[in-house]
Amino acid sequence: MITATNLALLAFLAVLAWAIARIRNLFVVTMLAGIYSLLTATVFVLLDAVDVAFTEAAVGAGITTVLFLSALLLTDREAKPRKNRLASLGPMVLVVLLGAALVYTTLDPRMPHYGDAKAPAHGRLAPEFLADTVKQVGADKPTATHIPNVVTTTLASYRGFDTLGEVVVIFTAGVGVLILLGGNATRRRRRNPAPREESSGAGSSGKGAGA
Amino acid sequence: MMFAAAMAGVLAAMALTLVRALLGPTVFDRVLALNTFGTVTVLAIAVLGFLMGRPQFLDIALLYALINFVGTIAILKYLQYGDLGASGDSGKSPDAGEGGR
Numbered sequence: 001m002i003t004a005t006n007l008a009l010l011a012f013l014a015v016l017a018w019a020i021a022r023i024r025n026l027f028v029v030t031m032l033a034g035i036y037s038l039l040t041a042t043v044f045v046l047l048d049a050v051d052v053a054f055t056e057a058a059v060g061a062g063i064t065t066v067l068f069l070s071a072l073l074l075t076d077r078e079a080k081p082r083k084n085r086l087a088s089l090g091p092m093v094l095v096v097l098l099g100a101a102l103v104y105t106t107l108d109p110r111m112p113h114y115g116d117a118k119a120p121a122h123g124r125l126a127p128e129f130l131a132d133t134v135k136q137v138g139a140d141k142p143t144a145t146h147i148p149n150v151v152t153t154t155l156a157s158y159r160g161f162d163t164l165g166e167v168v169v170i171f172t173a174g175v176g177v178l179i180l181l182g183g184n185a186t187r188r189r190r191r192n193p194a195p196r197e198e199s200s201g202a203g204s205s206g207k208g209a210g211a
Numbered sequence: 212m213m214f215a216a217a218m219a220g221v222l223a224a225m226a227l228t229l230v231r232a233l234l235g236p237t238v239f240d241r242v243l244a245l246n247t248f249g250t251v252t253v254l255a256i257a258v259l260g261f262l263m264g265r266p267q268f269l270d271i272a273l274l275y276a277l278i279n280f281v282g283t284i285a286i287l288k289y290l291q292y293g294d295l296g297a298s299g300d301s302g303k304s305p306d307a308g309e310g311g312r
Contacts, residue, residue: 001215001262008222012229019233031241034282035232038252041275045256050271057271061249062278069289 002046009043024079030068037061051151129154214262221255242286249279 016036020029037060044053105111112119133153155163228251232244253272260268 001218005218005222005259005262008225012225015229015233027238028241031245031286032232034245035229035248038249038275038279042252042255042259045259045268045271050268053271054274057275057278061275062282065282066285069285073289073293 006043006046009039009046013039013043024081025077026068026072026075026079027077030065030072033068034061034065037064129158214258217258218255218262221251221258224251225255238290242283242290245286246279246283249275249282253279 013036016032016039020032020036023029023032037056040060041053041056044050044056106114112121116122130150133150225248228244228248232241232248235241235244253275256272256275257269260266260272
């Protein structure tokens with residue numbers, strides 16, 4: 001049943017990708033991209049990559065759809081019609097070749113198969129981390145972390161500084177986006193000073209700052 | 212067995228929703244298809260959790276339900292006001308009619 005579900009989801013993905021490439025209405029493409037994201041997240045859950053599925057759903061289906069819509073506000077709703085069809089042949093060949101190469105790497109007998117316990121990635125560090133985590137979680141130890149999840153322990157303890165760096169990067173990006181969006185809103189309010197109940201206070205303060 | 216049958220039903224619902232999203236003549240058909248697809252995805256993940264013997268996956272299904280709701284609100288706000296930051300009572304006339312396709 002799992003295999004059948006996988007095949008059905010991948011078939012849906014292929015149909016959606018084809019439609020996204022063909023349809024010229026950008027609003028429709030945004031909708032379909034959201035559906036594509038949800039489907040991809042389901043495939044990730046099937047592959048047992050729950051954290052990746054979380055991210056895919058939040059970023060792909062949530063934020064990206066909103067960002068695409070904001071971009072649509074600044075542009076046209078229709079993409080320009082394709083000039084000549086032969087121009088897209090080159091990228092098509094390239095993508096097909098790349099896909100074939102990726103499929104080949106999964107078939108090559110020298111590469112580890114999906115879920116192979118003897119894969120090199122599972123041979124060296126993972127057993128030690130698994131053993132150490134179990135040791136630390138023991139409730140009788142004074143250094144017990146009480147975290148029964150190996151992923152959480154690895155992220156927050158073993159590579160805590162790395163995670164801190166990631167959080168700093170994400171925080172900086174978020175602040176940058178907020179500054180960009182907020183600056184735009186202030187400019188629009190100044191250009192269009194129609195009195196509104198909600199934003200009149202913010203608009204006057206913005207004017208005071210400009211004066 | 213029961214979960215397999217439920218999964219088959221969910222997949223069939225996914226296929227039907229996909230058809231509506233691809234063919235849907237108006238924008239609202241597609242918005243509804245996106246929202247419905249999110250709901251069906253929540254169901255699919257819940258069923259998958261039981262099918263794979265790991266019902267802890269229900270948490271993800273809850274998160275998806277939340278994201279789906281926010282995304283639909285954003286899209287409808289864009290359609291109604293043409294601005295994602297508009298407050299609900301800004302009194303601007305809906306402009307979804309002319310660009311409704």
